[in-house]
Amino acid sequence: xxxxxxxxxxxxxxxxxxxxxxxxxxxxxxxxxxxxxxxxxxxxxxxxxxxxxxxxxxxxxxxxxxxxxxxxxxxxxxxxxxxxxxxxxxxxxxxxxxxxxxxxxxxxxxxxxxxxxxxxxxxxxxxxxxxxxxxxxxxxxxxxxxxxxxxxxxxxxxxxxxxxxxxxxxxxxxxxxxxxxxxxxxxxxxxxxxxxxxxxxxxxxxxxxxxxxxxxxxxxxxxxxxxxxxxxxxxxxxxxxxxxxxxxxxxxxxxxxxxxxxxxxxxxxxxxxxxxxxxxxxxxxxxxxxxxxxxxxxxxxxxxxx
Amino acid sequence: xxxxxxxxxxxxxxxxxxxxxxxxxxxxxxxxxxxxxxxxxxxxxxxxxxxxxxxxxxxxxxxxxxxxxxxxxxxxxxxxxxxxxxxxxxxxxxxxxxxxxxxxxxxxxxxxxxxxxxxxxxxxxxxxxxxxxxxxxxxxxxxxxxxxxxxxxxxxxxxxxxxxxxxxxxxxxxxxxxxxxxxxxxxxxxxxxxxxxxxxxxxxxxxxxxxxxxxxxxxxxxxxxxxxxxxxxxxxxxxxxxxxxxxxxxxxxxxxxxxxxxxxxxxxxxxxxxxxxxxxxxxxxxxxxxxxxxxxxxxxxxxxxxxxxxxxxxxxxxxxxxxxxxxxxxxxxxxxxxxxxxxxxxxxxxxxxxxxxxxxxxxxxxxxxxxxxxxxxxxxxxxxxxxxxxxxxxxxxxxxxxxxxxxxxxxxxxxxxxxxxxxxxxxxxxxxxxxxxxxxxxxxxxxxxxxxxxxxxxxxxxxxxxxxxxxxxxxxxxxxxxxxxxxxxxxxxxxxxxxxxxxxxxxxxxxxxxxxxxxxxxxxxxxxxxxxxxxxxxxxxxxxxxxxxxxxxxxxxxxxxxxxxxxxxxxxxxxxxxxxxxxxxxxxxxxxxxxxxxxxxxxxxxxxxxxxxxxxxxxx
Numbered sequence: 001x002x003x004x005x006x007x008x009x010x011x012x013x014x015x016x017x018x019x020x021x022x023x024x025x026x027x028x029x030x031x032x033x034x035x036x037x038x039x040x041x042x043x044x045x046x047x048x049x050x051x052x053x054x055x056x057x058x059x060x061x062x063x064x065x066x067x068x069x070x071x072x073x074x075x076x077x078x079x080x081x082x083x084x085x086x087x088x089x090x091x092x093x094x095x096x097x098x099x100x101x102x103x104x105x106x107x108x109x110x111x112x113x114x115x116x117x118x119x120x121x122x123x124x125x126x127x128x129x130x131x132x133x134x135x136x137x138x139x140x141x142x143x144x145x146x147x148x149x150x151x152x153x154x155x156x157x158x159x160x161x162x163x164x165x166x167x168x169x170x171x172x173x174x175x176x177x178x179x180x181x182x183x184x185x186x187x188x189x190x191x192x193x194x195x196x197x198x199x200x201x202x203x204x205x206x207x208x209x210x211x212x213x214x215x216x217x218x219x220x221x222x223x224x225x226x227x228x229x230x231x232x233x234x235x236x237x238x239x240x241x242x243x244x245x246x247x248x249x250x251x252x253x254x255x256x257x258x259x260x261x262x263x264x265x266x267x268x269x270x271x272x273x274x275x276x277x278x279x280x281x282x283x284x285x286x287x288x289x290x291x292x293x294x295x296x297x298x299x300x301x302x303x304x305x306x
Numbered sequence: 307x308x309x310x311x312x313x314x315x316x317x318x319x320x321x322x323x324x325x326x327x328x329x330x331x332x333x334x335x336x337x338x339x340x341x342x343x344x345x346x347x348x349x350x351x352x353x354x355x356x357x358x359x360x361x362x363x364x365x366x367x368x369x370x371x372x373x374x375x376x377x378x379x380x381x382x383x384x385x386x387x388x389x390x391x392x393x394x395x396x397x398x399x400x401x402x403x404x405x406x407x408x409x410x411x412x413x414x415x416x417x418x419x420x421x422x423x424x425x426x427x428x429x430x431x432x433x434x435x436x437x438x439x440x441x442x443x444x445x446x447x448x449x450x451x452x453x454x455x456x457x458x459x460x461x462x463x464x465x466x467x468x469x470x471x472x473x474x475x476x477x478x479x480x481x482x483x484x485x486x487x488x489x490x491x492x493x494x495x496x497x498x499x500x501x502x503x504x505x506x507x508x509x510x511x512x513x514x515x516x517x518x519x520x521x522x523x524x525x526x527x528x529x530x531x532x533x534x535x536x537x538x539x540x541x542x543x544x545x546x547x548x549x550x551x552x553x554x555x556x557x558x559x560x561x562x563x564x565x566x567x568x569x570x571x572x573x574x575x576x577x578x579x580x581x582x583x584x585x586x587x588x589x590x591x592x593x594x595x596x597x598x599x600x601x602x603x604x605x606x607x608x609x610x611x612x613x614x615x616x617x618x619x620x621x622x623x624x625x626x627x628x629x630x631x632x633x634x635x636x637x638x639x640x641x642x643x644x645x646x647x648x649x650x651x652x653x654x655x656x657x658x659x660x661x662x663x664x665x666x667x668x669x670x671x672x673x674x675x676x677x678x679x680x681x682x683x684x685x686x687x688x689x690x691x692x693x694x695x696x697x698x699x700x701x702x703x704x705x706x707x708x709x710x711x712x713x714x715x716x717x718x719x720x721x722x723x724x725x726x727x728x729x730x731x732x733x734x735x736x737x738x739x740x741x742x743x744x745x746x747x748x749x750x751x752x753x754x755x756x757x758x759x760x761x762x763x764x765x766x767x768x769x770x771x772x773x774x775x776x777x778x779x780x781x782x783x784x785x786x787x788x789x790x791x792x793x794x795x796x797x798x799x800x801x802x803x804x805x806x807x808x809x810x811x812x813x814x815x816x817x818x819x820x821x822x823x824x825x826x827x828x829x830x831x832x833x834x835x836x837x838x839x840x841x842x843x844x845x846x847x848x849x850x851x852x853x854x855x856x857x858x859x860x861x862x863x864x865x866x867x868x869x870x871x872x873x874x875x876x877x878x879x880x881x882x883x884x885x886x887x888x889x890x891x892x893x894x895x896x897x898x899x900x901x902x903x904x905x906x907x908x909x910x911x912x913x914x915x916x917x918x919x920x921x922x923x924x925x926x
Contacts, residue, residue, distance in 0.1 A: 051751075051753070123745060135879065142874065143871070184813055184886075197868065201864045244820070247772065248819050
């Protein structure tokens with residue numbers, strides 16, 4: 001029926017599995033040894049962003065603040081040369097932002113503008129961390145149930161393993177490169193779950209359909225055919241999504257840079273995992289045609305088999 | 307016949323699209339910078355006279371304005387030419403109108419009347435886009451319960467005395483309980499029955515210990531919850547009043563969880579003033595100055611709030627607290643001296659009268675009690691952790707001689723003008739039922755907000771442009787259908803968000819961008835199917851029909867799972883994450899409609915009901 005030759009995706013499955021496992025191990029090792037570079041949302045603390053008219057002198061700012069007696073100040077550019085992000089472990093006071101601004105203003109000839117000031121209590125940070133983790137687990141559990149109900153148990157294992165694979169690798173990238181992990185990245189992570197799931201379900205749907213209509217074929221071949229058939233769609237969708245994400249990454253500004261970054265990684269990894277992780281799991285769990293026959297048509301189907 | 311929709315379906319689609327256009331339209335009209343005038347007291351009105359005074363002072367200051375209106379006699383709005391003059395306008399009007407009115411910056415919607423009549427309005431912008439302050443405050447429930455239990459202890463002592471149950475001691479028992487000690491068992495048993503009957507809000511148990519016979523009273527969980535709800539509600543009201551004093555156009559004061567209050571003040575530029583009034587989680591204590599021979603045990607020494615170095619010794623007994631203060635206003639006495647008039651509630655007035663009657667010519671001090679947090683860092687298991695210590699700071703804000711016995715109305719005289727308005731503000735800001743602490747604060751400057759909008763809009767535009775071009779090249783005519791669907795999808799998304807009054811945030815814009823990317827997925831699925839069916843030898847009409855048919859379930863499953871994730875995100879997330887979840891969920895729903903129903907209608911209109919040789923859908 002198909003003139004296009006099926007691509008032998010599953011022939012590569014051992015190599016892919018090995019690659020996935022290596023990536024996962026690196027991610028987990030990095031998470032265990034150096035952890036995540038948690039943002040203000042999760043650690044608590046004080047953050048102030050100020051804008052200068054011209055290129056800001058980071059060294060001078062740091063010295064000014066240290067002279068003024070602020071402890072543990074980190075000063076860095078944020079987005080542009082004029083914008084500066086200050087982080088400090090200084091105890092929170094009602095007028096801290098204005099104090100710091102006044103200190104900086106006094107030591108500079110230009111006008112220094114307050115862009116934003118944030119303070120998050122340690123307690124709140126901890127709660128946000130817990131909430132985020134809870135949301136992730138809850139999302140995984142609900143997804144597993146839905147897929148098990150709509151498809152079949154083996155598919156739901158495949159889907160959830162693929163999602164965990166994606167999440168761990170994104171966390172791994174953020175850990176290895178010590179990118180800042182804040183609330184928006186957490187949201188991105190959950191969006192990746194949604195996106196990757198979308199992909200996995202489209203593939204799973206085709207696998208189920210093919211298992212039902214194709215009779216004498218090895219499971220690996222059925223999966224290969226399904227993947228070949230959905231490849232066009234997978235590539236096009238991933239491309240369009242990636243294109244808008246790149247637009248966001250390069251034009252969305254510093255505040256959502258890591259958000260766009262997490263999503264971009266997620267789209268790439270998610271596409272890969274719907275092919276090589278979830279489909280691979282199906283083979284490992286020895287999916288058969290019988291697993292997928294709709295229960296109510298069982299009898300008639302049995303009759304037809306010669 | 308294949309690929310023909312009945313007329314009503316086309317009409318329905320047309321109707322949905324029209325609604326989309328109408329409800330998305332208000333977002334096209336940029337709001338005017340404006341100042342808003344409201345009376346300080348809720349009963350007062352803003353009339354034409356007030357408005358004209360405001361307008362005349364604007365003319366004097368040479369500030370351009372072009373529209374003024376009074377809404378329900380309560381709020382006046384004056385539209386200004388540009389936002390740079392907003393602050394200046396606010397300043398001159400406030401000076402002219404004086405304390406009776408609150409002048410605030412506002413953005414006046416320019417939605418045309420016929421749209422307003424249809425209940426259409428623009429989306430609200432989140433703080434990250436409009437600029438402003440976000441505070442999260444935590445109510446100290448432990449402290450509140452402690453205060454309540456102290457009251458109970460006093461009441462129980464009194465009741466036991468009145469009923470002649472001879473107790474030995476009444477002490478605090480844990481955080482939520484009271485224990486009463488008796489010498490004899492039979493006395494205890496009688497008292498036990500009495501307490502159990504009189505105080506059903508406690509779980510009452512008896513206990514025999516070596517040192518005597520005890521009755522333990524513990525607050526029931528239901529009562530604790532009731533107290534917590536009460537404290538939060540009370541604080542919410544106080545905070546609302548304080549926020550109203552700030553004169554912010556559209557503030558948000560909301561409970562969050564068990565013991566927190568979120569405060570969002572969009573457009574606030576003077577954050578220091580906001581913090582000053584909100585952050586004064588203060589209470590007041592009125593006490594007599596200690597006599598020179600007073601013992602250490604009955605008196606305490608305090609510093610003055612505004613005069614460093616000056617100290618005074620006050621009695622430990624508190625006459626009344628800030629809870630009893632019902633109003634406080636600065637004014638002038640007959641000699642033009644500044645003063646503050648204070649009103650107390652009935653109980654407070656009675657207490658004040660009883661004490662001051664015997665203390666004429668002595669001095670009375672007003673203590674300002676602030677609950678503050680000090681963060682220190684200490685090493686725990688090799689990691690530096692932040693520890694927050696709560697502490698109470700008490701400073702004298704006024705020490706004045708009592709001229710005569712005071713009642714529920716009295717005044718503090720001999721103040722500087724600035725001093726009196728500050729003192730009145732502190733007294734009036736209302737007492738909190740329980741102390742509160744700032745646990746989170748975010749300030750976004752107005753320039754950053756504007757920049758965030760621009761960045762967001764330009765990335766949506768760029769992303770959209772790339773996808774539109776790609777779809778057109780790759781799928782030809784069908785690509786055009788998908789593009790129309792995408793545009794309508796954005797329109798509907800905006801319309802639904804405006805209708806729901808949802809708040810647009812920066813992550814929300816990111817959600818829209820993501821929706822753009824993902825919305826084409828449904829069309830890609832359908833078109834890929836149609837191409838496959840064509841390859842399999844179906845004629846164009848059948849291919850369209852079966853392509854849409856077969857792709858539907860897949861699209862449905864894929865979108866539902868994403869929707870589940872978005873809903874979880876909404877339920878668990880806060881602030882920016884919620885904004886993202888909202889746009890994502892709405893985007894999924896609208897995209898299902900546009901990608902499946904709308905493109906099908908377009909395909910039907912173009913190809914349906916006639917002989918078609920070839921579909922323009924790209925591919926070989």
